[in-house]
Amino acid sequence: MSQPIHDLGRFAEPALYILVSLSEGPKHGYAIMTDVETISGSAMGPGTLYGALARLERRGLIEALEPEDRRRPYRLTALGATALEGQLEHLTSFARIGLARLQGRAT
Amino acid sequence: MSGLLRLYPRSWRERYGEEFAALISERPPSLSDRVDIVRGAVDARLHPQLAGPDQAPDRSGFAPLAGLVLLVAAVWIGANGPVRYDQYGTYRDGSAAVLPFLAAMGLLLFGIYRLMKRLPPESRGARVCAWLAIGTGALWSIMPWYAVAALPFLLGILGFSIGAQRVGVVSRWLTIGIVAVLVVPIALFAAMAVLPWYAFRLSGLNFVVILAPLGGLYLLVGLGLLRGVPRPAPS
Numbered sequence: 001m002s003q004p005i006h007d008l009g010r011f012a013e014p015a016l017y018i019l020v021s022l023s024e025g026p027k028h029g030y031a032i033m034t035d036v037e038t039i040s041g042s043a044m045g046p047g048t049l050y051g052a053l054a055r056l057e058r059r060g061l062i063e064a065l066e067p068e069d070r071r072r073p074y075r076l077t078a079l080g081a082t083a084l085e086g087q088l089e090h091l092t093s094f095a096r097i098g099l100a101r102l103q104g105r106a107t
Numbered sequence: 108m109s110g111l112l113r114l115y116p117r118s119w120r121e122r123y124g125e126e127f128a129a130l131i132s133e134r135p136p137s138l139s140d141r142v143d144i145v146r147g148a149v150d151a152r153l154h155p156q157l158a159g160p161d162q163a164p165d166r167s168g169f170a171p172l173a174g175l176v177l178l179v180a181a182v183w184i185g186a187n188g189p190v191r192y193d194q195y196g197t198y199r200d201g202s203a204a205v206l207p208f209l210a211a212m213g214l215l216l217f218g219i220y221r222l223m224k225r226l227p228p229e230s231r232g233a234r235v236c237a238w239l240a241i242g243t244g245a246l247w248s249i250m251p252w253y254a255v256a257a258l259p260f261l262l263g264i265l266g267f268s269i270g271a272q273r274v275g276v277v278s279r280w281l282t283i284g285i286v287a288v289l290v291v292p293i294a295l296f297a298a299m300a301v302l303p304w305y306a307f308r309l310s311g312l313n314f315v316v317i318l319a320p321l322g323g324l325y326l327l328v329g330l331g332l333l334r335g336v337p338r339p340a341p342s
Contacts (some may be wrong), residue, residue: 007228029130045140046130047147050123054157059227060274070129083229
């Protein structure tokens with residue numbers, strides 16, 4: 001199964017955090033940054049944020065809305081929601097296998 | 108900070124500059140943020156397509172246009188072939204048109220392949236339709252008299268163009284054009300599947316009536332590649 005954000009190189013992880021952040025509802029850049037910091041526990045730089053946003057937008061996974069003042073909110077598209085769901089299921093399965101193996105090793 | 112923003116290419120600043128500056132004003136950048144911005148600027152310069160046109164013009168668009176010339180030649184040859192006789196009466200023998208038609212189809216299929224390469228990995232439906240069109244198109248090009256083979260080819264192109272438009276790989280106008288151009292041949296091929304073949308082959312009319320609208324498809328695929336696709340404006 002092809003993973004729509006797996007091949008984003010160093011932007012794959014930030015892209016996943018952004019998708020998770022936008023799954024809650026539309027957000028602008030600063031709100032995404034603070035939310036990602038809460039989710040991941042580490043800060044995301046502005047250059048990384050916009051590098052990931054541009055890639056996600058280009059792939060049709062997110063879309064830009066009308067600017068509010070100077071800030072432009074982004075929202076998850078249907079394609080983005082499907083991609084995020086697939087990615088999270090993949091990670092869940094990966095985590096389940098890893099934890100099962102660790103438990104097997106401990107016994 | 109405006110100095111750091113100037114490191115980004117102009118197309119990027121036009122698209123993201125305003126909101127980026129707003130973000131920076133809300134959260135004054137730390138030293139690591141500044142380093143990150145410089146890295147982002149290098150990345151934006153290495154990947155200008157991210158903020159510029161969605162797809163740069165592709166010179167391979169000349170291939171379908173050359174195919175159009177060959178298609179016209181094939182139609183002319185088919186419509187002016189020698190008169191033959193069989194149990195149904197007289198007809199035009201268009202077999203000499205097969206070779207230029209084969210070449211024309213090859214160039215069109217190459218154009219469709221190039222358009223398909225623009226699809227993002229998640230556009231599986233559009234990719235399947237494109238491969239359906241390429242596979243059955245190749246089959247049809249070696250036996251153009253087998254009209255039913257053209258149906259999946261045309262339907263594949265239809266599905267591909269609609270799917271590609273949904274992810275912004277081809278423009279809306281290109282898709283509308285392709286749909287408009289394909290309606291006539293699809294209806295005719297569908298009719299040929301149920302009506303007697305000999306009813307369509309009088310005086311080479313079958314080639315002219317069915318293949319002529321396909322010329323529009325060559326034109327649209329060629330121009331679609333040559334023009335590139337503008338990035339859709341934010342809604």
